[in-house]
Amino acid sequence: MQVDTRVDVFESIFLVFLGLGTLVGVVVVAYILYNAYKYRDDGEATTDDSVPTLGELPTGGKGGKKLFLSFGISAIIVISLVIWTYGMLLYVESPEDEFGEEKDPVEVEVTGDSFAWYFEYENGAESIGTMRVPADQPVYIEATSGDVWHTFGVPDLRVKADAIPGEYDETWFMADEANTEHQIRCFELCGNGHSNMLGTVQVMEPEAFEQWLDEQLHVEMEIVNQNEEPVTEGYEVELVHVNNDQYDEDLRYTYTAEDFDNGTITIEDIEQGGEYNVTITFENDQIETIEDSISVTSGPSETFEIEDPNAANASDDGGNTSDDGGTDDGSTDDGSGNESADDGSGNESAAAEVMAE
Structure with missing residues (x-):
């Protein structure tokens, strides 16, 4: 079953109002031009008693049938538009019945704080700045704030929700095209960093989204x-x-x-x-x-x-090993099995001198 997105709904409302508005405008302008031409002053005197004179209310008109007919048609059009638009907006507010089991919604908590957007998914995974969502699946969001008033909005997807400290504003959207990105903006003046409070909605294939969510x-x-x-x-x-x-x-x-x-x-x-x-x-x-x-x-x-x-004992044992070729007092072997030592002044010790003689 094909489910309309918010974009589809609002575009339908816009196109219907645009079409009817254009039609009514064309009819009204055409009727004005017709009457302007019909009752133009061509310089010839007229003896038609049905033509009103200046300051006189018009008479005739077949009992006002045209007037009532125009009002009746206008009322039917306006009432029909109100009922149809109300039904479309009800769908936007409560679309659950239209989704069905095959459209398993994704729930995301959105928090605006310190000029950044934070996202927490139903399984506890979190991300900052980028909201990843699956294509062709409804996404329910609960928007709140950690500091001041913000408004979470994605213009491309026709979604907007107030982010107020201590409160949660619920809304939804659905992106039907995978491998696309949509900009997130704050629509409430919230401080010096308001213009930089941006983010991204990254639309992924459902399988890729599930894999990413699991990897978190x-x-x-x-x-x-x-x-x-x-x-x-x-x-x-x-x-x-x-x-x-x-x-x-x-x-x-x-x-x-x-x-x-x-x-x-x-x-x-x-x-x-x-x-x-x-x-x-x-x-x-x-x-x-x-x-x-x-x-x-x-x-x-x-x-x-x-x-x-x-591990500590092994480290200590390794540090106690010594070199058999020398002693700690700085003595050296002279090659004959006797040790000699340096007295620190560059002269050999007395024992070394005796051996040299």
Whole structure:
């Protein structure tokens, strides 16, 4: 089923009013010109009693039938236009019944703040400045503001919504052509940066959009020791959404060292973005448990460093090795098995002098 976009609706209203306005204008102007020609002053006297004289009300006209006919036709046209336009605007306000199941809407929360636009999708993914949407699918937006009054608007798509602090203004749009971009502007004077409060609606193929949306919830995690060497065994990582109790499904994910590849893992099974508490526990009791948080909104990458005593001992052992070819006091071998030393003034020691003699 073909669903009209907001652009289709408003263009239809515009074209209908333009067509009827042009038709009425042509008829009115033509009638004026006709009467101007018919009742022109040609310099000849007339004896027609039906022609009114100056200051006299016209008589006749068949009882005003023309007047009532013109008013009647005008009323029918105007009332029909009002009813039809009202129905079209009702569709713009509540189009859900027309979409059907095949038009699964995308929900985006739009926030205007500090002369920039922030977008949060239904799965928790976020973006700044660029709103990515699928082609030929309705997009529901809830607009709000983090500072002052703004107005979110996309002229090409005939959409506009007030962004007011503490309130949400709901509207929708649908872009029917993929691989196109449309400019976002603020239509409420909001401060010195108002003219630069711009953004972009990027229309993507539905498959490409779903892939991009899923990639925003991928998390790259790396666990290293204090020597920046990957830790490959003996730990477990747990991620729990901070608002886990508010969702129907359990947003808790657990991974062991075996799930990591040389201390690194790319987590791809997270279904809801947002803030997650991260807990890393170790089999070695000497290593402290790590408790941290991570924001899963736009493909984050995190590195966790642990204090591994085994790695520290290995580092200390490597630093205690010495060179067998010399001693710490600066003495050198003279080639005969006897040591000589420098007294610091450039002269050899007494022992070295005896050997030389």
